[in-house]
Amino acid sequence: MASEDFESQENELLALSSIYGEDVFLRAETVLGGELRIFLDLPAGFTVRGTHIKTGSGGTGPGECVVVQHLPPLVMNFELPSDYPSTSPPQFTISCKWLSREQLSWLCHTMDELWQENRGMEILYTWSQFLKEDTLDFLRIAPPLEVKSIAGGTTRKRDHGKTVRAEAGPEDLVKTAAVDGGRAGLSQPPAAHGEAKRHKRVPGDVRLLDPRAIQTCESWSSLYGELLDYDQAQRQKVFSARVFSCHICLCEKLGSSCVNLSGCEHVYCRDCLSAYFQLQIQEGNVHSLTCPEPKCQTVATPSQVRELVGEELFSRYDRLLLQSSLDLMADVVYCPRTSCQTPVLLEPNKTMGHCPQCKFAFCNVCRHAYHGISACIIKSENLENILKKYNNADAASRAFLEQRYGKHTIKRAIEEVHSKDWLAQNAKACPRCCTNIQKVDGCNKMTCSSCQLYFCWLCLKELSRANPYSHFNEARSPCFNRLFQGGEGDDDFFLEGSDSDEDDGDDINDEENFAQLLRAL
Numbered sequence: 001m002a003s004e005d006f007e008s009q010e011n012e013l014l015a016l017s018s019i020y021g022e023d024v025f026l027r028a029e030t031v032l033g034g035e036l037r038i039f040l041d042l043p044a045g046f047t048v049r050g051t052h053i054k055t056g057s058g059g060t061g062p063g064e065c066v067v068v069q070h071l072p073p074l075v076m077n078f079e080l081p082s083d084y085p086s087t088s089p090p091q092f093t094i095s096c097k098w099l100s101r102e103q104l105s106w107l108c109h110t111m112d113e114l115w116q117e118n119r120g121m122e123i124l125y126t127w128s129q130f131l132k133e134d135t136l137d138f139l140r141i142a143p144p145l146e147v148k149s150i151a152g153g154t155t156r157k158r159d160h161g162k163t164v165r166a167e168a169g170p171e172d173l174v175k176t177a178a179v180d181g182g183r184a185g186l187s188q189p190p191a192a193h194g195e196a197k198r199h200k201r202v203p204g205d206v207r208l209l210d211p212r213a214i215q216t217c218e219s220w221s222s223l224y225g226e227l228l229d230y231d232q233a234q235r236q237k238v239f240s241a242r243v244f245s246c247h248i249c250l251c252e253k254l255g256s257s258c259v260n261l262s263g264c265e266h267v268y269c270r271d272c273l274s275a276y277f278q279l280q281i282q283e284g285n286v287h288s289l290t291c292p293e294p295k296c297q298t299v300a301t302p303s304q305v306r307e308l309v310g311e312e313l314f315s316r317y318d319r320l321l322l323q324s325s326l327d328l329m330a331d332v333v334y335c336p337r338t339s340c341q342t343p344v345l346l347e348p349n350k351t352m353g354h355c356p357q358c359k360f361a362f363c364n365v366c367r368h369a370y371h372g373i374s375a376c377i378i379k380s381e382n383l384e385n386i387l388k389k390y391n392n393a394d395a396a397s398r399a400f401l402e403q404r405y406g407k408h409t410i411k412r413a414i415e416e417v418h419s420k421d422w423l424a425q426n427a428k429a430c431p432r433c434c435t436n437i438q439k440v441d442g443c444n445k446m447t448c449s450s451c452q453l454y455f456c457w458l459c460l461k462e463l464s465r466a467n468p469y470s471h472f473n474e475a476r477s478p479c480f481n482r483l484f485q486g487g488e489g490d491d492d493f494f495l496e497g498s499d500s501d502e503d504d505g506d507d508i509n510d511e512e513n514f515a516q517l518l519r520a521l
Contacts, residue, residue, distance in 0.1 A: 002082075004086065005083060005084060005085065005086050006082075008084075008085055008122060009032050009084065009085075012124055012125075013032065013034065015125070016036070016124060016125065017339045019125070020036070023037065024038075024039070028079070031080075031082040033077070033080055033416070034077075034078065035075060036075070036078070036124070037073040037074075038073050038076060038126050038128060038131040038132050039070070039073045039085075039132070040071060040073070040074070040132060040135055041132065041133065042068070042069060042070070042071065043136075045067060046067065046069070046145070047066060047067050047068065047143040047144040048052075048065070048066050048068050048144060048145045048224070048227055049064065049065045049144040050147050050446070065143075066185035066228060067236070068227065068228070068231040068484040069231060070230060070231045070234035071098060071145075071227065071231070072098060072227070073096075074095070075095045075096070075216075076093070076094050076128070076131065077092065077093050077095075078091065078092040078093075078124065079091045079092075085119075085120055085122050085123065088119055089115040089123065089209040090124065092111070092212060094107055094108060094131075094212060094213055094214065095214035095216045096215070097215075097217045097223065097226065098147070098217070099139075099215075100215065101209045101213045101214075101215050103139050104215070105208070105209050105213045106138070106139065107131065107135065107138070107139075107213070108210040108212045108213055109210065110130070110138065114127065114130060122404060135151070147223050147224040147227065194465065228292050239260060240254065240255040240256040241254070241255060241256075242254070242255045244258050244267040246268050246269040246272055247266055247268055247292070247293060248268055248273070248276070249269060249271075249272050251269065253269050256268075257270055258270065259304065259308065261291050261299075261300055261301075261304065262304075264291050264293070264298040265394075266291050266296060266298075269327070273292070274308040276292055277289055277300070277308050277309050278308075278309050279311055281313050281317045281320070283453075284320055286317055286320040286321045286324060286379070287321075287452045288315070289305055297465065302314075302318075324450065327450070331345060332344065332345055332346070333364060334358065335354055335358060335362070336362050337355070337358060339358075340355060340357055340360070341359070342355050342356065343504060344356070346364060350364075350473050351363055351364050387395070387413060390410060390414075391486045399513035423436050426438055427439075428450065428457065428460060429460075430448040430450065430453055430455065431453065431462055432448065432453045432462065433453070435448055435449065435450040435451070437449070439457055443484050444456055444457040444458050444483055445468050445469060445471075454468040456471055456479055458478075458482060458485065458486075459478055459479055461479075
């Protein structure tokens with residue numbers, strides 16, 4: 001090895017170490033060489049589309065285009081011969097997951113041309129810049145990058161270590177849309193290096209796959225998912241290295257200590273968002289695990305919730321979320337046994353429910369054991385008549401009613417009727433989930449504590465989440481200018497000659513009668 005060549009090699013490797021970080025350049029320990037990982041600069045809005053080929057008919061199904069910011073790098077492994085750079089070029093291989101061997105062979109061919117143009121000079125940096133900046137244009141790669149996989153596990157043996165002739169088939173599973181609407185194929189060479197910059201010659205028609213071109217995809221069927229996973233991991237890596245200002249505590253923290261909900265750009269530190277989610281779950285507001293930013297409705301994913309609140313609270317969140325979802329389903333009820341309470345799916349037009357957990361068969365109308373075609377023990381429409389009879393009956397008649405329906409059943413019926421009367425006078429049902437809502441004070445724009453629906457207290461109409469107050473501002477609305485009607489300070493509450501005193505007296509009498517009935521039982 002000439003001393004000039006050795007000195008040039010050492011200087012070049014030292015320069016690469018200074019220019020690139022360890023995530024890009026790794027120098028070999030035993031030989032003069034190393035590994036360069038080339039991360040391509042993707043244009044904004046670059047997309048990847050997975051396309052599935054059916055082996056039976058050969059038809060291609062459309063895939064979804066996903067915007068990516070990162071693709072797995074091209075990896076160049078090289079070793080410097082003793083007479084480099086004076087005489088011989090570096091010995092190298094290029095490997096990649098998402099480029100075919102044909103495309104990698106074109107890159108190898110162009111790198112050979114670059115060496116011929118710069119013979120006697122250090123070439124590694126020139127190669128790395130060509131791969132980083134010109135690969136997409138040179139290979140005519142424009143979005144969407146189509147990733148095709150063979151269904152049914154079809155495989156093809158490769159002759160590793162030998163130069164084989166390219167054929168149409170699974171070898172070129174990754175194809176890209178050309179700028180002119182065609183395809184960058186084996187029979188038509190891609191744009192020459194410098195075509196856009198130096199307008200030089202187009203390389204010859206290379207029909208042989210270069211042995212230095214290595215395709216490293218382990219499974220074509222999983223390549224599309226691997227590309228998306230890699231992009232997500234790289235985005236998280238970039239996010240973790242940046243500094244953000246938390247929108248809650250306003251402290252500046254590294255992204256590794258912050259959370260960005262999928263679907264919005266608002267960033268919060270983990271401590272603040274964790275405390276916010278924990279409070280919502282403890283209060284049962286499982287539908288409120290959204291971005292804390294006003295007017296932002298981005299919902300946290302289950303994996304983000306689990307990471308922020310821990311397993312114990314996440315179990316409660318998962319249980320309450322399932323329960324609230326089942327409550328909105330008309331064909332799902334809960335087992336009447338208080339020790340069970342398992343959700344039961346009802347058959348259409350059937351009154352019998354059968355608990356899959358405790359095997360209890362019950363009537364869905366009266367919630368008692370299933371009684372076939374016999375009438376329910378207490379029908380809801382007869383509750384008031386039964387209670388009226390019980391209230392006006394003498395001791396013997398009350399004893400008969402208690403024996404017929406059961407003392408506990410009558411007591412519970414009295415409580416339910418009293419509760420219904422109170423709810424009818426003091427509450428209204430949510431238009432969506434029918435949860436009873438009581439208005440204490442404030443405006444007539446209400447929020448359901450169960451399903452978070454916005455609705456009007458006066459007409460029970462569902463309100464827009466984007467602008468719920470437009471209902472009270474539109475002249476054609478029946479509730480126009482009635483946002484605070486009936487609230488605290490409303491004139492209707494201070495009209496002279498009102499019968500509020502009489503109503504209060506009736507309420508007192510009802511309470512006394514109710515208490516007497518319960519004491520009698």
